[in-house]
């Protein structure tokens with residue numbers, strides 16, 4: 586490509602919406618029932634079909650994680666193992682219950698929870714482990730479950746990045762203890778904001794269905810029937826975490842379009858891999874994009890003196906980049922005085938750079954981003 590400067594901005598990520606989502610929202614608005622009703626019920630039913638087991642929809646992915654931790658009756662005095670390399674949502678969901686997130690290292694090859702490091706951080710207070718399916722990959726998930734079984738821990742999967750990923754022939758969410766997804770604007774499917782919890786545990790499901798509606802017992806069934814509870818009991822702390830019909834209407838249409846999104850994301854990531862694999866300084870993540878549906882495309886760049894300068898030059902070419910994620914153990918709220926340093930995570934973070942990935946990009950965009958990146962890295966010397 587000869588012209589370096591592109592007139593359009595290649596966005597890091599974005600929502601991809603068609604007329605079908607817009608029409609679906611208008612139908613809900615015309616019907617004038619915006620709260621949790623028929624559309625949320627339909628979205629839950631479609632998700633339950635998709636995962637082949639019950640799904641409960643909530644207002645966002647953080648709420649899904651928070652309710653999952655709470656439903657495990659984890660709270661003050663308890664600890665949850667979580668990789669530091671995640672969005673702060675994972676941490677806030679844990680600390681919202683009063684429990685303490687215990688920061689763990691990730692494996693530099695795949696940026697997923699390092700179980701040998703997690704094992705060293707287990708204490709008598711540890712109640713659960715929250716693996717984060719960074720960028721859509723899940724790594725050796727069997728080992729996470731074996732580890733949890735050995736130590737008597739619940740597993741709450743932060744699958745915010747992994748909607749659609751298949752592992753050993755099985756869809757993420759279709760099995761496992763408790764699996765949480767996010768449908769925020771830029772995730773693999775969106776409902777505007779939104780999220781869901783998927784599990785086969787009936788006690789957990791009941792607690793979450795009640796807790797999303799201020800703890801009002803069995804209110805979910807009433808709302809799905811277009812009614813409300815006027816007289817009821819509340820047996821536990823709840824929140825206003827239910828999904829609205831407007832959100833679900835978007836989510837239903839996005840789920841129908843998911844095969845198209847999934848194919849596109851995988852193809853673009855494969856193309857990035859093939860273009861960048863042998864480039865100087867660049868290390869691509871260890872992911873098999875035949876089965877992983879990538880939410881983001883992060884790479885690692887070794888020996889880079891000034892990442893911000895590189896990002897600025899890429900932006901001059903119209904290429905937006907991101908940083909996923911600033912380690913959470915370094916945030917004031919989570920950095921306890923005695924917290925051990927996480928040298929592996931800190932090193933990885935210093936090398937990370939996320940390249941644009943969303944279904945509205947095409948092959949030419951990915952070739953352009955890769956070409957400009959390689960060109961800039963050659964100038965670094």
Ligand SMILES: *Cc1c(COP(=O)(O)O)cnc(C)c1O
Nearest residue numbers: 645646647672674675745767769
């Ligand atoms: C997006 C995200 C969440 C939370 O989802 P929201 O819907 O934004 O609340 C949790 N964990 C990770 C890793 C995420 O990327």
